[in-house]
């Protein structure tokens with residue numbers, strides 16, 4: 033709230049009043065006129081107090097309202113790729129008050145994930161074939177759903193979430209890739225059907241829910257195929273260059289993989305609980321090997337000709 037600043041005006045009026053009263057006692061008629069003038073002044077001041085000429089009322093009204101600004105989307109780095117190039121959204125897991133896993137050597141997952149994400153962005157920009165955005169560029173917390181929503185809002189062609197694993201046994205080490213397994217919920221399928229149909233409901237008129245469900249299912253399958261394709265591409269570049277943990281490509285019903293609009297994978301860069309993996313994850317050299325393999329896999333997959 034802003035101060036009115038008009039208190040001085042009210043005090044001035046009080047000082048004028050005795051002068052008007054003296055003039056009124058000398059001449060009755062003049063007194064009435066003076067009284068009318070004072071009343072007029074009072075009324076005028078009252079009007080100014082309520083509706084100040086400078087528009088104070090408006091300023092006072094605007095001040096307590098929160099500034100309405102649209103949710104901020106991360107910047108897209110285009111580089112030499114051009115505005116039409118596919119967009120890769122890289123999501124550094126955890127952040128802010130959520131540190132993720134931590135290793136015996138003091139490595140923290142949120143920092144490792146951000147370092148790999150930033151390194152991957154730089155490498156992709158260097159290769160010049162795709163556009164890149166990060167869901168977070170700093171040590172901030174982002175809800176899982178928001179990470180996906182940001183990528184969808186940017187109309188990403190690929191979403192890749194970067195994490196590091198942890199296990200109670202020191203022997204566990206190596207990288208993994210996760211793709212979504214399990215059916216998308218009905219709500220998501222319906223939302224997708226709407227986005228496929230757009231505002232024009234012509235399809236719904238002669239097919240009803242069955243056509244919508246079918247379109248949703250087809251789009252969902254196409255997205256799943258895209259996710260499997262990028263996972264295989266990562267597998268081909270990572271195996272032989274980095275240690276992998278058991279079966280490399282795994283399925284999981286993870287929140288960050290549930291988008292029906294873009295292929296999504298979650299990359300576990302290694303076990304932060306393993307000393308050997310932690311050394312790779314926290315060194316420039318080690319991360320460069322991870323980042324090169326990922327970048328090559330992404331470019332090869334996104335630029336590969338698609339059937340249909």
Ligand SMILES: [Zn+2]
Pocket residue numbers: 125126132133141195196
């Ligand atoms: Zn994690």
